[in-house]
Amino acid sequence: xxxxxxxxxNPYEGQKPGTSGLRKKVKVFLQENYTxxxxxxxxDANKNAIVGSTLVVGGDGRYLVKEVVDKIIKISAGxxxxxxxxxxxxxxxxxxxxxxxxxxxxxxxxxxxxxxxPGGINNDFGIKFNCNNxxxxxxxxxxxxxxxxxxxxxxxxxPDIKCDIETIGVQRFKVADxxxxxxxxxxxxxxxxxxxxxxxxxxxxxxxxxxxxRKPFKILIDSMSGVTGPYVRRIFxxxxxxxxxxxxxxxxxxxxxxxxxxxxxxxxxxxxAAVQHGDYDFxxxxxxxxxxxxxxxxxxxxxxxxDSLAVLGSQLQHIPYFQRTGVRxxxxxxxxxxxxxxxxxxxxxxxxxxxTGWKYFGNxxxxxxxxxxxxxxxxxxxDHVREKDGVWAALAWLSVLxxxxxxxxxxxxxxxxxxxxxxxxxxxxxxxxSDPCNEMMQELEKKITEAGFxxxxxxxxxxxxVVAEADNFSYMDPVDRSxxxxxxxxxxxxxxSRIVYRLSGTGSSGxxxxxxxxxxxxxxxxxxxxxxxxxLIQLALELxxxxxxxxxxxxxxxx
Numbered sequence: 001x002x003x004x005x006x007x008x009x010n011p012y013e014g015q016k017p018g019t020s021g022l023r024k025k026v027k028v029f030l031q032e033n034y035t036x037x038x039x040x041x042x043x044d045a046n047k048n049a050i051v052g053s054t055l056v057v058g059g060d061g062r063y064l065v066k067e068v069v070d071k072i073i074k075i076s077a078g079x080x081x082x083x084x085x086x087x088x089x090x091x092x093x094x095x096x097x098x099x100x101x102x103x104x105x106x107x108x109x110x111x112x113x114x115x116x117x118p119g120g121i122n123n124d125f126g127i128k129f130n131c132n133n134x135x136x137x138x139x140x141x142x143x144x145x146x147x148x149x150x151x152x153x154x155x156x157x158x159p160d161i162k163c164d165i166e167t168i169g170v171q172r173f174k175v176a177d178x179x180x181x182x183x184x185x186x187x188x189x190x191x192x193x194x195x196x197x198x199x200x201x202x203x204x205x206x207x208x209x210x211x212x213x214r215k216p217f218k219i220l221i222d223s224m225s226g227v228t229g230p231y232v233r234r235i236f237x238x239x240x241x242x243x244x245x246x247x248x249x250x251x252x253x254x255x256x257x258x259x260x261x262x263x264x265x266x267x268x269x270x271x272x273a274a275v276q277h278g279d280y281d282f283x284x285x286x287x288x289x290x291x292x293x294x295x296x297x298x299x300x301x302x303x304x305x306x307d308s309l310a311v312l313g314s315q316l317q318h319i320p321y322f323q324r325t326g327v328r329x330x331x332x333x334x335x336x337x338x339x340x341x342x343x344x345x346x347x348x349x350x351x352x353x354x355x356t357g358w359k360y361f362g363n364x365x366x367x368x369x370x371x372x373x374x375x376x377x378x379x380x381x382x383d384h385v386r387e388k389d390g391v392w393a394a395l396a397w398l399s400v401l402x403x404x405x406x407x408x409x410x411x412x413x414x415x416x417x418x419x420x421x422x423x424x425x426x427x428x429x430x431x432x433x434s435d436p437c438n439e440m441m442q443e444l445e446k447k448i449t450e451a452g453f454x455x456x457x458x459x460x461x462x463x464x465x466v467v468a469e470a471d472n473f474s475y476m477d478p479v480d481r482s483x484x485x486x487x488x489x490x491x492x493x494x495x496x497s498r499i500v501y502r503l504s505g506t507g508s509s510g511x512x513x514x515x516x517x518x519x520x521x522x523x524x525x526x527x528x529x530x531x532x533x534x535x536l537i538q539l540a541l542e543l544x545x546x547x548x549x550x551x552x553x554x555x556x557x558x559x
Contacts, residue, residue: 058092
């Protein structure tokens, strides 16, 4: 029998979860009791429900995951948790965690990831809690966790439990007269079984293999050395019989092979080049924990996340899951271009605009009002789980391509001809000095909320923009009436064009300034986005004096 040990500790400042968990440098998590304090606070935030509960535990394979899984096992045992479901080797994609929580009706799950942030001893680590609906903890829960971290005095642990997380099976322990069970599960099986229920795998398989009427449809899937590698091999190679050369970087690595596991044109440039110069009809990349995706077509034709969401929204009838459930509302994060809004209006579906952060979609899904949602930050998902889901998005695209018989670019061009096009770009200025960036946002908010700003005219290049609306975006949840304030500065012009400025909450050090530019064209739909948006980009930089405050002449990433 193992005994519970109570360890005295002191609070650390700054253990406030961001939009999706606590993300810091690895070396911060390595401080004495830092990680233990946060795990204990997660368990304490669940109050009495934690005793006798089941939790799901897994992560994206980055540096420190296995060590923190071990701490979670020992601290869970010390706090009366009855059972842990842990992915073999500590591996579980974020959408898989969400599905497993929902399938087995657990109290929640602890996800070890810093998502698309770099991994390795000198980079980032993260811990987040997902609730019993499978979604990221809402603001009320994360605020409670943070409050507990500021006053923690002790944590409870069973230090002598030794658990083998490399072998699938059940391990039982006796802790203070109670049984404590750790079940190591196949990280891939439940998720793959679910995808086979959602999609018509034989139809996708016949697309990939070709027929007398159609040559094989060639794909290249890039896991970016993140958690999706085993899922991608099982689904695309074993189930759908794409060749082994159709997947790349499919082995999860603690440092993601030294790369930045963020699926965009900058960090997934390898995939873009391979598809551009190779014989491929479709390419997809996924981030470190498997919730983000980038989709490209033949010749590396880039599908913006905003367009991806809109195209899928117009084609959901081709996916068996939606044939069964019907299609309810659509939603997007506020900075995401409004392309899907037009599809919702055309199809008669409710449309929601929410703050950045996947947790804001969960209430709408649980209330039965939302089927499909997405963010411009390469997140797409549906109500099948309560997280965005990269592999799901790729399978959804392949389903639509199989049903339509069109190529990726043909599908997009047809969509634009029908609905018009939202030209969109995002500029990221990463790891900027925090104080000047905060000052920039304060000064800009003063400027755009002054009397007289609405109605003002701004000329840039050969265009003149008239301000129709300007604010710091706030959101009232239509389900529980909770309010999220100060979610990003918006300037909306009379022609529907928008400029949005945000300071991001997902980095681990410094400030990331994100600038979003969105302009709608109903006829001129085949232009180059950067050229079409140049006047609006110039205006956005001047209004915020962004180069002066960030000290940067150019963004780190352009999407």
